[in-house]
């Protein structure tokens with residue numbers, strides 16, 4: 001059987017690896033972007049000089065031949081689903097028995113005047129990185145539009161080259177549609193500490209032309225004109241499905257799939273950023289454009305294609321990011337506006353760069369989510385508590401199990417418990433300090 | 448040697464600011480002063496010159512620390528590591544490599560008189576500490592210790608937000624200054640043998656030979672020293688490694704490790720991460736271990752036989768081991784190639800102590816690097832900044848514990864990971880068992 005995977009990102013490559021592990025099917029991975037799989041999440045570090053481009057490729061070149069994963073460079077323009085053939089813009093024809101669509105996303109652009117000018121770029125593909133590089137020499141200022149994770153990465157990138165950054169954020173506080181207000185305020189402060197010119201509640205109006213098709217300045221909704229040689233558009237992404245217009249594939253924002261990642265057409269599947277679930281699990285979005293879900297989808301689909309029909313189960317939500325120097329981890333459900341039925345326990349370090357938040361059900365005390373800034377918690381432990389709906393008081397007393405900070409770092413579990421005691425008038429004490437043996441016992445995999 | 452894969456940056460951006468260039472120049476002047484004074488003999492070899500030179504080097508480093516680290520919030524600061532000539536195998540790296548290699552070659556294989564100037568420069572200090580004039584080894588020890596301390600300051604500042612890194616740096620600095628410099632000097636002052644408490648057989652291969660036993664036995668304190676050495680090799684090493692892994696020695700105590708972690712830190716990313724390099728590494732390091740064991744055994748056999756069967760063979764074997772491994776490999780290549788192959792070439796490919804510690808770590812130790820669930824984004828920072836060339840990401844992205852013989856537990860992978868995925872720790876379970884358990888449950892490809 002010949003399995004063709006369109007897209008060599010994390011979803012497509014994970015599918016390929018697991019299919020190979022479990023079968024002898026012929027595997028072809030097609031991409032228009034790069035010959036080798038690379039970590040999109042690490043693009044920033046190449047620009048910042050932490051790594052070379054080859055360092056962000058997770059596998060050595062021999063890996064593909066050894067595992068008989070064929071790679072083909074082509075931009076697919078059309079699919080003939082009846083004949084089962086992909087047509088490339090260079091005249092390539094690639095036949096398949098099964099087709100996995102893993103085409104990822106494209107950055108959003110909202111039709112701003114001047115958005116097509118040279119010097120207006122997003123950050124998604126390798127080619128975007130090249131564009132940033134091209135414009136960086138002698139750049140006096142960059143304006144970044146969109147207060148999300150990629151925006152803050154772009155700000156850090158320019159900052160690392162000592163290029164001044166103005167950061168336009170539509171919201172009244174950074175990423176406050178995801179982060180609760182305290183954490184959001186912490187990031188605002190940290191951005192200012194790094195001398196980022198942060199403009200909250202400000203949007204882009206237009207980009208001005210220098211007369212030669214190059215960006216000269218950005219105009220904001222508050223009417224200000226900011227001189228800049230680069231405008232970074234980081235206002236979210238959308239599934240990359242434009243080239244599928246003519247195929248009889250059911251799509252909405254993304255390619256619609258059931259929990260088995262099957263599309264409406266036989267032998268065609270979709271995974272990763274480009275897939276939209278028809279029935280997402282309660283509390284989850286139909287499109288979750290993150291690394292982890294793409295990887296889990298790739299794995300689940302590989303089982304299905306190798307004789308083990310497996311539903312995609314994203315498990316408990318988790319994510320992580322880094323805002324300049326502040327690491328962020330989330331496990332479970334954390335909403336910026338706390339529903340009436342929930343309570344939140346929040347502790348912040350006096351230095352204003354670390355915090356722990358536990359959200360739980362007000363009545364029964366069931367733990368619902370962990371939100372961490374500048375502090376690392378163990379995913380498996382948090383997951384187990386969240387799965388079991390453990391009560392917040394048990395969690396607090398056992399909290400050392402979750403601690404994943406480096407050795408010798410201060411442990412803040414007691415501080416969090418004190419906060420809880422102050423808030424509730426209880427007198428809980430920490431029963432379990434940080435310890436790997438205890439963790440293994442708790443997780444029950446000490447065998 | 449321009450790196451092809453820097454395709455995004457055909458002209459690497461200038462990352463070194465004016466102030467930093469000044470800082471580097473000040474340090475550079477200090478280094479040149481030491482070298483020139485060393486060569487010029489009498490005229491320049493005066494106490495004020497030495498202290499001025501060392502002072503200038505220190506001032507340069509402090510200026511650099513201020514501009515690169517301490518004037519912004521603490522965090523991972525590897526900006527431009529692959530753009531700067533010195534840390535990206537550019538022209539400066541080659542220059543430094545040539546100078547270092549030359550220095551080491553002269554030190555090990557050249558006559559004492561080449562160092563006459565430098566020894567004069569260091570003699571007042573030597574008189575004070577040891578009650579005798581300096582020789583080239585005292586000069587070397589002094590410069591070595593100075594490098595560890597000054598560059599340790601830089602490293603400590605770079606990672607000031609990470610207590611593990613700070614403590615580890617204090618520890619290597621302490622052991623270098625105390626046990627590899629002051630104590631041996633003091634022992635000489637007391638007319639005792641010059642003994643290094645922080646080195647044991649087989650790294651200090653001579654300590655395990657009949658001639659060392661003979662030599663130390665001449666001193667009253669000798670039996671104690673020999674007993675100490677034997678206890679370190681045969682008792683402390685397995686016990687400490689069981690609890691803490693190889694790091695108790697390699698990145699907390701050892702002087703070679705100390706230099707690698709401080710002066711070598713700017714070059715840690717240059718280690719080769721390929722599978723090929725790993726294969727070569729296992730082959731080489733174990734060969735050296737076999738060689739040192741064989742050599743020691745032959746020397747004992749010979750002394751027991753009074754030269755009866757082996758004649759001169761064991762001595763010339765030992766001599767060759769000394770030239771090739773002790774000098775050419777651990778010295779000339781080990782440090783001289785820092786700017787080209789990273790800071791742990793010797794520790795990774797050659798050190799017999801590391802080989803033993805590694806075997807223990809792999810088979811009989813609680814130590815491992817654990818991975819935080821599925822949080823890895825395969826970015827590659829951990830692998831890139833592993834000075835031992837371990838492809839940490841290979842394990843992290845599969846959710847597997849890292850249990851590798853070569854890991855010296857420096858903890859930098861865990862520090863640079865932008866997603867908080869890695870942690871050094873120990874559990875009561877056999878490390879290999881847990882790794883295997885995880886491997887079997889995660890089904891990697």
Ligand SMILES: Cc1cc2nc3c(=O)[nH]c(=O)nc-3n(C[C@H](O)[C@H](O)[C@H](O)COP(=O)(O)OP(=O)(O)OC[C@H]3O[C@@H](n4cnc5c(N)ncnc54)[C@H](O)[C@@H]3O)c2cc1C
Nearest residue numbers: 007009010011031032033075076103104272273289290291
């Ligand atoms: C800068 C940046 C930082 C990020 N950081 C994080 C993070 O920290 N954590 C996290 O969870 N997520 C992060 N993400 C999101 C994450 O990278 C994506 O969710 C993930 O890469 C999507 O993987 P994928 O395999 O679905 O698609 P992609 O990685 O987008 O791969 C799709 C590939 O298919 C190719 N392709 C598409 N159409 C065609 C065609 N017609 N013909 C040929 N080839 C085609 C594309 O060029 C692309 O190479 C980040 C994203 C960016 C851009």
Ligand code: SF4
Nearest residue numbers: 823826827829843864
């Ligand atoms: S640094 Fe962290 S996220 Fe990046 S590859 Fe290593 S473990 Fe994964």
